[in-house]
Amino acid sequence: MTRFDADDAKERRKLVADAVAAHRERGSAFLTAEVDPDADLDGADEDGYANPAPWIQFADDTFNLDVTDDERADLESLLNDYQEFRIDAMESxxxxxxxxxxxxxxxxxNRLSAFVDEAFQAVYGRGEGYRLWVTQV
Structure with a gap:
């Protein structure tokens, strides 16, 4: 891979698809995608604490992500569009x-990359022009 970030839907999806292919080719432990931390919504919650940038990991045909209760409801709703995906475990x-x-x-x-892009928008509230980084492959 020669590029590691993108900020429009077509390029983000291509970036993640390329990262999935590289991950599978290399047999790496996992790949990690995250949003640009400098554009992390307003950067703080209602109590003034900084929010970490959301991330999604992929390994062994499994996505791994952390969500709040509200985000979990949004994730479950998004999964209605991905009937072939299933939640295997939730730990709180x-x-x-x-x-x-x-x-x-x-x-x-391509299907995996579409899910990642849509999850950052639908689950984590990122806008259409958010910047995605592949930080580990």
């Missing part, structure tokens, strides 16, 4: 403010 540690979700997603790189 007592000391955490969210849920870690693992989704089995056996599909081609």
């Amino acid at each position: 540690p007592e000391d955490a403010d969210g849920t870690n979700v693992r989704i089995t997603a056996r599909s081609d790189a």
Whole structure:
């Protein structure tokens, strides 16, 4: 891979599809996609605490992501458009403010990349022009 970020839907999806292909070719442990932390919505929650930039990992035909309760509802709604994907596990540690979700997603790189792009928008509230980074392949 020679590029690691993109900020329009077509290029973001191509970037993630290329990252999935590289991940599979290399047999790497996982790939990580995240939004540009400098454009992370307003950067703070209602209490003034900084919000970390959301991320999505992919390995062994499984997505791994952290969500709040509201984001989890949005994720479950998005999964209605991805009937071939299924939630395999959800863990909500007592000391955490969210849920870690693992989704089995056996599909081609283009379908996987569409899900990643749509998840950042529908689940994490990013706008059409958000910048996506592939930070690990």
